[in-house]
Amino acid sequence: MSTHGDDEKGGVSRRGFLGGVAGFIGVTAVGSTAEATPVPKAEIYEASGLSKLTLQVNGRTHSLLVEPRWTLLYVLRDRLGLTGTKPGCERGECGACTVLFDGVTRYSCMTLALEAEGHEITTIEGIMAGEALGPVQQSFADEDAFQCGYCTPGQIVAVEGLLRQNASPSIDEVREGVSGNLCRCGAYGHIFKAAMRAAAMKQVS
Amino acid sequence: MRKPYFLLKTPPTTPEPAEKLAPWAETTVVGKPLPRVDAYERVSGSAVYALDLFLPDMLYAAILRCPHAHAIVKKVDTAAATKMPGVRAVLTDSDTEARIPWYFTEKGPTSRLFDPHCRYEGEEIAAVAAETPHQAADALRAIVVEYEELPFVVDLDSALKPGAPLIHEGGNQVEGTLVYERGDIAKGFADAEAIVERTFRTSCEIHTPMEVHGSVAKWDGNRLTVWDTTQGVFQVQQSLADALRLPLSNVRVIGQYMGGGFGSKLEISKHTVIAAILARKTARPVKLFISREESFLCVGNRPANTMSLKAGVRKDGTLTAMHLINRGAVGAYPGWAGVGSQVADLYTCAHVRVEETCGHINAGQERAFRAPGFPQCSWALEQVMDELAAAIGLDPVEFRLTSIPVVSQRQGGKPYTSTGLRQCLVEGARAFGWDAARGGHRRNGPWLRGAGVAACQWGWPGGPPSTVIVRYFADGSVSLNMGASDIGTGTKTIMAMVVAEELGVALDRIQIEHADTGTTQYATPSGGSKTVPSDSPAVRAAAVAVKRKLLAMGAEQLEAAEDEVVLKAGEILVAGSPDKKVRLAELEGLMNQQVVIGVGHREQNPLDKVTKPFGAQFAEVEVNERTGEVRILRLLGAHDSGRVMNRLTYQNQVFGGMTMGIGFGMTERRVLDRQTGKMVNSNWHDYKIPTAMDVPADLTCVPIDVPDNEFNSTGTKGLGEPATIPTAAAIANAVYAATGIRVTDAPINPTQLASLLADQRKRG
Ligand code: FES
Numbered sequence: 030m031s032t033h034g035d036d037e038k039g040g041v042s043r044r045g046f047l048g049g050v051a052g053f054i055g056v057t058a059v060g061s062t063a064e065a066t067p068v069p070k071a072e073i074y075e076a077s078g079l080s081k082l083t084l085q086v087n088g089r090t091h092s093l094l095v096e097p098r099w100t101l102l103y104v105l106r107d108r109l110g111l112t113g114t115k116p117g118c119e120r121g122e123c124g125a126c127t128v129l130f131d132g133v134t135r136y137s138c139m140t141l142a143l144e145a146e147g148h149e150i151t152t153i154e155g156i157m158a159g160e161a162l163g164p165v166q167q168s169f170a171d172e173d174a175f176q177c178g179y180c181t182p183g184q185i186v187a188v189e190g191l192l193r194q195n196a197s198p199s200i201d202e203v204r205e206g207v208s209g210n211l212c213r214c215g216a217y218g219h220i221f222k223a224a225m226r227a228a229a230m231k232q233v234s
Numbered sequence: 235m236r237k238p239y240f241l242l243k244t245p246p247t248t249p250e251p252a253e254k255l256a257p258w259a260e261t262t263v264v265g266k267p268l269p270r271v272d273a274y275e276r277v278s279g280s281a282v283y284a285l286d287l288f289l290p291d292m293l294y295a296a297i298l299r300c301p302h303a304h305a306i307v308k309k310v311d312t313a314a315a316t317k318m319p320g321v322r323a324v325l326t327d328s329d330t331e332a333r334i335p336w337y338f339t340e341k342g343p344t345s346r347l348f349d350p351h352c353r354y355e356g357e358e359i360a361a362v363a364a365e366t367p368h369q370a371a372d373a374l375r376a377i378v379v380e381y382e383e384l385p386f387v388v389d390l391d392s393a394l395k396p397g398a399p400l401i402h403e404g405g406n407q408v409e410g411t412l413v414y415e416r417g418d419i420a421k422g423f424a425d426a427e428a429i430v431e432r433t434f435r436t437s438c439e440i441h442t443p444m445e446v447h448g449s450v451a452k453w454d455g456n457r458l459t460v461w462d463t464t465q466g467v468f469q470v471q472q473s474l475a476d477a478l479r480l481p482l483s484n485v486r487v488i489g490q491y492m493g494g495g496f497g498s499k500l501e502i503s504k505h506t507v508i509a510a511i512l513a514r515k516t517a518r519p520v521k522l523f524i525s526r527e528e529s530f531l532c533v534g535n536r537p538a539n540t541m542s543l544k545a546g547v548r549k550d551g552t553l554t555a556m557h558l559i560n561r562g563a564v565g566a567y568p569g570w571a572g573v574g575s576q577v578a579d580l581y582t583c584a585h586v587r588v589e590e591t592c593g594h595i596n597a598g599q600e601r602a603f604r605a606p607g608f609p610q611c612s613w614a615l616e617q618v619m620d621e622l623a624a625a626i627g628l629d630p631v632e633f634r635l636t637s638i639p640v641v642s643q644r645q646g647g648k649p650y651t652s653t654g655l656r657q658c659l660v661e662g663a664r665a666f667g668w669d670a671a672r673g674g675h676r677r678n679g680p681w682l683r684g685a686g687v688a689a690c691q692w693g694w695p696g697g698p699p700s701t702v703i704v705r706y707f708a709d710g711s712v713s714l715n716m717g718a719s720d721i722g723t724g725t726k727t728i729m730a731m732v733v734a735e736e737l738g739v740a741l742d743r744i745q746i747e748h749a750d751t752g753t754t755q756y757a758t759p760s761g762g763s764k765t766v767p768s769d770s771p772a773v774r775a776a777a778v779a780v781k782r783k784l785l786a787m788g789a790e791q792l793e794a795a796e797d798e799v800v801l802k803a804g805e806i807l808v809a810g811s812p813d814k815k816v817r818l819a820e821l822e823g824l825m826n827q828q829v830v831i832g833v834g835h836r837e838q839n840p841l842d843k844v845t846k847p848f849g850a851q852f853a854e855v856e857v858n859e860r861t862g863e864v865r866i867l868r869l870l871g872a873h874d875s876g877r878v879m880n881r882l883t884y885q886n887q888v889f890g891g892m893t894m895g896i897g898f899g900m901t902e903r904r905v906l907d908r909q910t911g912k913m914v915n916s917n918w919h920d921y922k923i924p925t926a927m928d929v930p931a932d933l934t935c936v937p938i939d940v941p942d943n944e945f946n947s948t949g950t951k952g953l954g955e956p957a958t959i960p961t962a963a964a965i966a967n968a969v970y971a972a973t974g975i976r977v978t979d980a981p982i983n984p985t986q987l988a989s990l991l992a993d994q995r996k997r998g
């Protein structure tokens with residue numbers, strides 16, 4: 030079980046661990062202009078035990094027990110059943126796992142679930158308006174901005190994150206905005222078009 | 235394991251259709267730029283890929299792999315792993331159920347599931363099933379393996395030398411040298427007025443689809459269901475049935491959404507069988523997905539080739555002779571690394587000789603990779619064509635136009651059903667602004683600009699077998715049942731459009747059942763750019779069969795002859811009698827039986843002709859003469875793939891193929907360390923596939939929309955592979971135009987180009 034104790038007890042120091050991870054994310058995060066997440070107050074978790082976690086995902090609150098080593102990606106998919114977010118590499122290389130972290134794009138495979146406490150997570154499922162597609166999703170469908178569709182949730186979240194920062198990006202800003210999201214099918218050409226179309230759609234609505 | 239489609243010697247068949255369908259004169263749905271029928275699922279995240287499946291009580295499995303390039307496993311100690319928390323089963327070679335033969339040649343198996351003789355880094359040693367993926371990973375680390383390391387060899391030149399470490403008894407060379415010959419090259423070269431001779435090298439390329447490979451296996455008694463990341467559910471079903479000695483009826487393979495394969499998911503992989511055995515052993519469903527790093531090692535690659543090509547030409551542009559000597563490394567297990575087909579067939583040339591030698595090295599087995607052998611060949615052939623054109627002072631487009639073939643020289647001089655190569659070159663050049671782009675050297679500071687062209691042909695046209703069922707429901711909605719996978723190319727959308735074309739039903743009223751061996755009809759794996767040309771005619775035949783039955787019902791109800799009635803906008807009409815008509819919804823026959831079923835088969839390919847897709851691509855680049863950096867400014871692909879079924883998905887394929895070609899030409903390269911025999915870049919940080927920054931926003935697709943009606947009833951040829959064949963060569967020719975440097979080794983990365991530029995400066 031979780032321990033909120035002193036350093037003597039061993040385990041992973043959240044401060045030390047987070048500092049390192051957050052620094053790394055700052056370098057690799059997709060199209061992110063935000064600073065690395067502020068380091069929260071020190072808490073010690075037992076590596077092998079389960080810790081309590083309250084997670085805000087797509088406007089809903091989930092309480093669960095997690096191992097400190099579980100990534101946000103794993104918890105979203107395997108514990109909460111939100112399988113729209115995809116693993117592609119689980120090491121911060123591909124962006125298939127991109128989510129919005131307080132509105133900013135972030136690789137969920139490089140984020141420990143415990144880090145997400147107190148932050149608002151938005152996944153591809155959260156970009157829907159009920160059963161209806163959001164504007165970025167609709168643009169991807171209209172422009173045929175995917176082939177196999179496996180990288181697509183990540184691409185869409187990346188574009189959504191970009192447009193929240195920059196409502197009318199240039200094509201070069203779009204390219205940069207999705208440059209952390211690999212697409213092996215090579216749908217980039219149509220992805221650029223979809224992003225521009227989504228920007229236009231959002232301005233109208 | 236059954237052979238993949240491209241190794242079959244006799245052409246397969248399905249029953250010949252009762253009637254030969256006339257080509258569509260005009261179409262109302264087919265050819266339109268329509269969004270995909272499954273776009274909602276793919277953009278909403280609701281599509282369930284195999285990895286998204288969570289079955290009750292499901293375990294997670296993982297595989298322990300050999301860390302050495304070549305070793306014998308002396309002992310595997312699983313005692314500690316077995317006792318770890320959450321571990322439910324450990325599988326090794328000492329389990330008799332795991333003694334399954336693997337990697338076959340004509341003579342039989344060369345290995346087995348957990349063979350103690352490990353011939354490459356990444357061979358399977360053991361597998362674990364546990365309650366969580368983390369527990370499975372912990373258990374793998376607790377398995378203690380004793381290895382005897384053996385000498386290894388990871389480059390083909392060394393592997394083929396006498397005294398090289400032996401990967402298989404009997405030597406490292408695969409089945410001798412393959413020779414193709416026509417005419418007399420000595421005579422051809424004697425006739426030549428200019429000769430070019432050069433050696434080219436391409437690097438080993440890894441497929442790395444975004445979705446890693448994996449399976450979920452579940453048993454119900456002696457019946458097995460597997461959800462798999464495959465391009466062909468029937469291929470996996472057959473291989474599983476063979477491996478586990480089950481009747482086909484007891485193996486159901488489902489693969490409705492899959493995240494890209496490019497050939498690496500054409501055939502079964504060991505992990506699928508391992509998942510099935512672990513599921514049986516634990517009596518629980520098992521999910522086994524390999525990791526990204528593993529996907530670089532053990533699920534195939536495009537082999538590296540060394541190609542020496544000599545070609546002769548006369549001043550009028552006549553190619554007099556071509557001689558290709560190719561060597562390729564297939565990895566540690568049976569495979570093929572030939573490339574010669576385009577040398578023998580793309581251009582008219584009387585005297586040709588191709589010699590191909592393949593050999594084993596201590597690395598993962600090659601697998602079909604989007605147009606196996608063709609981009610490599612293109613890299614050599616199209617650069618030599620460029621050089622020949624310069625040698626005789628002809629424009630590269632014009633030069634190619636002098637040698638357009640109308641018959642397949644390689645296949646006994648049989649005529650092609652269609653050859654769009656000329657249009658590809660001419661219309662492509664026009665749309666690209668070729669003449670302007672070629673006009674002189676242009677410099678912008680350190681940036682030098684140039685344009686290049688390359689053409690291509692693709693080798694497999696598709697054909698039978700394919701069987702499809704269309705069901706027409708009482709309310710006029712339809713179900714389309716076909717076995718083919720949609721690997722991202724838009725198969726479902728195109729097939730639904732064919733049904734819509736024939737039956738006048740809206741796309742959103744068509745339900746598609748596909749890629750499930752339990753409920754859909756046999757289809758070959760989706761690969762080789764052959765899904766549309768193989769399966770769309772069967773879909774059309776099935777839809778037409780439904781239409782015939784509906785018309786017969788209408789004729790009966792209207793008391794007209796069957797040849798007097800036509801189907802139009804949901805009504806059956808009698809020609810010439812405007813008031814004699816019945817809406818389909820009021821068709822008594824349909825109401826009575828509630829469903830009308832049509833079965834369609836793929837007709838045989840014409841026996842006296844040959845079918846091949848053709849294409850030409852154009853590139854404009856800028857090269858920084860100081861750093862060797864290359865900016866690809868624009869790319870254009872003009873392809874003859876027969877009828878364009880959907881303008882939007884067609885363009886997407888062309889752009890996707892060119893994007894993959896950028897990777898092959900510019901950045902992708904497996905690096906095996908000669909000191910250790912290990913791959914040093916088995917991740918996407920170090921093995922670089924194209925990102926959004928590497929792809930120009932200026933991409934153009936010029937479809938040569940000429941239906942090939944002699945080939946099949948939809949007039950279609952394949953597109954996925956040709957779209958990636960000439961890209962790298964077109965870029966290399968553009969780099970040459972910009973710099974005067976012939977880059978013979980792919981990929982053209984800045985490191986290589988910078989040093990070539992430095993050499994050029996030194997030479998002055
Ligand atoms: S899965 Fe997170 S970046 Fe690839």
Ligand code: FES
Nearest residue numbers: 176178180212214
């Ligand atoms: S659509 Fe297949 S990887 Fe992007």
